[in-house]
Amino acid sequence: MKKFWKINYILYRNAIRRDLKISLTVLTGSLVHLLDGVVSLAIVLIVYSKTDFLGGWNIYESLILIAFVQIIVTLHSSWTKRGTADFTEKYVRMGDYDFYLTKPFDPMLSVSISKPRVYNLIRLPFFVAIFAYSVCHLEYNLSIINWGWFILLFVASFILFYAIRILTISPAFWIVKSHSLLVITDRMQNIMKYPANIYPRFFILFFTTLLPIFAISYLPVKVLLFDPKLSYIIYVIVLTALFLFLARILWRAGEKRYGSASS
Amino acid sequence: MVYFKKSIKTNLPYSPNFFFTQILDLVFFLTFFYLWRSVYEDSDTLVISGYTLSGIITYYFATELVFRFDVIGAIYLNWDIWDGYFTNWLIKPIRLTFLYILDPIVEKTLVIILALPTILISYLIARNFLDLPSLSYFGLFLITVGFTFMFNILFNLMLHTLCFKHGDQDNNIELINYLSWLLAGAFFPLNFVPGILGKILEILPFKYLMYFPVNVFLGKYSPKEIVLGWLTMAVWMTIFYLLYKKIFRNGLKYYTGVGR
Numbered sequence: 001m002k003k004f005w006k007i008n009y010i011l012y013r014n015a016i017r018r019d020l021k022i023s024l025t026v027l028t029g030s031l032v033h034l035l036d037g038v039v040s041l042a043i044v045l046i047v048y049s050k051t052d053f054l055g056g057w058n059i060y061e062s063l064i065l066i067a068f069v070q071i072i073v074t075l076h077s078s079w080t081k082r083g084t085a086d087f088t089e090k091y092v093r094m095g096d097y098d099f100y101l102t103k104p105f106d107p108m109l110s111v112s113i114s115k116p117r118v119y120n121l122i123r124l125p126f127f128v129a130i131f132a133y134s135v136c137h138l139e140y141n142l143s144i145i146n147w148g149w150f151i152l153l154f155v156a157s158f159i160l161f162y163a164i165r166i167l168t169i170s171p172a173f174w175i176v177k178s179h180s181l182l183v184i185t186d187r188m189q190n191i192m193k194y195p196a197n198i199y200p201r202f203f204i205l206f207f208t209t210l211l212p213i214f215a216i217s218y219l220p221v222k223v224l225l226f227d228p229k230l231s232y233i234i235y236v237i238v239l240t241a242l243f244l245f246l247a248r249i250l251w252r253a254g255e256k257r258y259g260s261a262s263s
Numbered sequence: 264m265v266y267f268k269k270s271i272k273t274n275l276p277y278s279p280n281f282f283f284t285q286i287l288d289l290v291f292f293l294t295f296f297y298l299w300r301s302v303y304e305d306s307d308t309l310v311i312s313g314y315t316l317s318g319i320i321t322y323y324f325a326t327e328l329v330f331r332f333d334v335i336g337a338i339y340l341n342w343d344i345w346d347g348y349f350t351n352w353l354i355k356p357i358r359l360t361f362l363y364i365l366d367p368i369v370e371k372t373l374v375i376i377l378a379l380p381t382i383l384i385s386y387l388i389a390r391n392f393l394d395l396p397s398l399s400y401f402g403l404f405l406i407t408v409g410f411t412f413m414f415n416i417l418f419n420l421m422l423h424t425l426c427f428k429h430g431d432q433d434n435n436i437e438l439i440n441y442l443s444w445l446l447a448g449a450f451f452p453l454n455f456v457p458g459i460l461g462k463i464l465e466i467l468p469f470k471y472l473m474y475f476p477v478n479v480f481l482g483k484y485s486p487k488e489i490v491l492g493w494l495t496m497a498v499w500m501t502i503f504y505l506l507y508k509k510i511f512r513n514g515l516k517y518y519t520g521v522g523r
Contacts, residue, residue, distance in 0.1 A: 028434035035441055039450055046455050047298065051306035054298075180283035187290040194294070198301035203293075 007105065008113055015116045030122040033077070037070055037123045040193055041130070055195035060134040062195060065221045067131035068154075069192045072161055072216060074123045082115035084165055088172045088181050095260050108166065108251045142224060149228045153220035156240040161185070161216050163243035166251060173254030192217040215239050285378040288330070292385050295323040300392070312454050318481060320392040322452055325404075325480035327385055329473055330449070331378050332412045335440045337367035340423035345431045350520040360420075360511075367416055400482050403489050407476040410496045414471055417503035418443075424507055427514025448474030468499050 019026045044066055048059040057065070091097040091111065100107040100114070135142065168184040175181075188211065196204050196218040208214045215236045223232055303309075303316040314322065340363050343349040352359055386393065396404060422439060426432045444450070446469035453464045453474050464470065475492050478484055484492065 025431070025434050028438050032434065032438045032441055035438070035445070039441075039445055042445075043450055046451050047302055049457065050308070050311045050455075051302045053305050055301055055305075180280050180287060183284055183287045187287045190290050190294045194298055199297050203297070 003105065004109065007110075008116075011113060012116050012118060015118050019119055026119045029117075030119040033074075033120050033123050034126065037074075037126060040066055040070065044193075055198040057195045060137045061221075061225055063130055063134040064225065065195060065217060066193050067127040067134065068221050069189065069217045070123060070127040071131065072154075072157055073189055074120060074127065075158065076161055076165070078117050078120040078124075080112040080162060080165065081120070082117050083112050084169050085182050086115060087111045088169045089179065092172050092258060097258060098260050101255075107255070108248070112162070112166070138225075146224050146228055149233055150220060150224035153223055153233065153236050156236050157216040157220050160212065160236070160240040160243055163240065163247040164188075164211065164213070164216075166247035167243065170247070170250040170254050173257045188213045212239050212243070281374055282377045285331075285374065285381045288327075288378075289381050289384060291330075292323055292327045293388070296320055296389055296392075299323070312452065314452060317392050317394045319452070320389050321394045321481055322477055324385060324389060324393055325477040326449060326473060328382065328480075329408060329411060329476050331375055332371055332408060332415065333440075333444075334367040334371070334412075334415050334419050335437065337370040338363060338416070338419050338423055339366060340420060341426045341432050341436060344423075344426040344514075344518065347520050349518065353520075360507075363420060363423075364416055367412075371412070394481065396480055396482050400479065403486070404476060404480045407479045407489065407493070410493055410500075411472060411476050414496050414500050414503070417500050417507060421503050421507040421510065424510040424514050427510070428517045443469050443472055446470075447472035448477070452477075468495075471496050471499065 041063075044059070044062055047054060048062070052058065054062055087097070091100070097107070097111070100110045103110055165185050169181050172181060188207075191199070191207060192213045196207070196214045199207075204214065208219075219232045219236050223229070299319045300316065303311070303319075309315060311319070340349075343352065352362060395401075419436065419440070422432060422436050425435070446464055446467055448464070448470060449472070453470060454461055456464055465474075471492070475484075475496075479489055479492075
């Protein structure tokens with residue numbers, strides 16, 4: 001564990017050094033990320049200018065949900081997104097995965113954290129502020145118990161998002177290169193941003209079990225805002241463990257398929 | 264024609280990738296479909312800013328059609344200049360502008376064909392809410408989309424030529440395109456934006472990228488207004504083309520062919 005954090009520290013330090021050399025590129029990259037967040041927020045504000053409730057949630061509850069999703073996504077986009085993207089697009093096709101296999105560190109984690117993007121964190125303070133602002137404007141107070149469970153589920157959601165990302169990109173071992181694999185988790189973020197009960201039942205069922213993105217967003221926020229049902233909490237934790245296990249199995253199976261040949 | 268056929272062949276191995284991406288893009292339509300359905304049901308309102316529920320669902324359906332013509336990632340001028348590959352084209356006896364216009368046309372032809380099942384799925388899901396246009400308005404819509412496509416290509420080519428003097432423009436192009444789609448009404452109709460800001464957005468040329476063609480689909484403009492829109496787009500396209508030509512000619516002086 002100590003080794004993991006030490007490697008992360010070095011990678012982030014190097015990323016900052018690299019980014020400082022290309023400050024203009026970094027600035028425009030950061031603006032794209034910020035704009036993406038602003039657009040999500042603008043849609044919610046426009047929606048609530050036309051209605052008081054969305055799927056039974058008021059504006060502050062929805063803002064908490066959207067901010068929570070953006071915080072999870074931002075942390076991933078800074079930490080694991082580029083590494084996993086390069087894996088899907090290049091490492092298998094060009095044989096670069098060899099480099100990670102030779103390291104004395106878990107290759108799946110090593111690939112994931114290999115390309116941190118510090119500037120992607122620009123959205124983080126913005127959405128933390130929106131989260132805090134919305135919590136302050138709720139008409140009810142959140143208990144310590146709600147917060148406690150929520151923090152636990154925040155960690156679980158973060159890991160579950162990562163596990164789903166690994167599960168969706170691992171087929172790259174077999175199909176060598178596919179940009180569309182990367183798009184899966186990106187597109188799913190659009191669904192996660194709104195309260196699940198605006199969607200039809202089959203949609204909720206699918207996205208709570210087979211591709212459990214509502215377990216990343218909707219359930220943890222529901223536990224924070226409303227009566228924290230123990231069934232939700234156990235479900236999210238068990239699902240996280242299960243998906244992480246499946247991600248590991250699929251990655252290992254993929255590694256056996258990896259031929260190290262380049263094109 | 265030779266280049267067109269060759270490009271189709273080059274892109275064909277990537278067609279499963281294109282196809283799967285089109286399927287995933289369905290998420291945008293579905294999210295907006297369920298989002299706005301919920302808004303209209305929760306607010307007990309029949310008309311919001313001039314749009315009925317059918318109107319707004321049709322708006323996003325048409326948005327999905329127009330989005331297929333998004334040229335970002337289908338024009339390679341910036342990358343060619345930046346890595347020096349542009350030299351290969353310079354020494355050939357072909358018109359470069361024509362070539363760079365042809366690239367997105369080829370790619371989008373393939374994308375449109377591969378997107379047909381996705382469009383059909385969208386239609387089947389939302390068919391009870393769609394206000395489809397008459398045949399004549401659908402024809403006007405197709406012509407407008409043609410204009411929009413060229414408008415978008417010339418606008419992006421202009422941005423790509425900045426690479427000659429200012430280096431890699433990838434991030435800038437992405438940023439400007441994202442901003443353009445926002446200002447074009449790709450995420451919500453422009454008249455949903457309240458106050459003076461909404462009025463400014465209607466004056467800016469970005470609306471021709473999305474809001475204008477989509478409202479042609481919805482039959483919100485008279486034929487006279489549509490023709491006026493086409494003329495305005497033609498003026499903007501001429502401006503973009505002239506700027507592109509000027510920056511291109513000046514830019515060539517800075518081109519070293521070394522690459523990065």
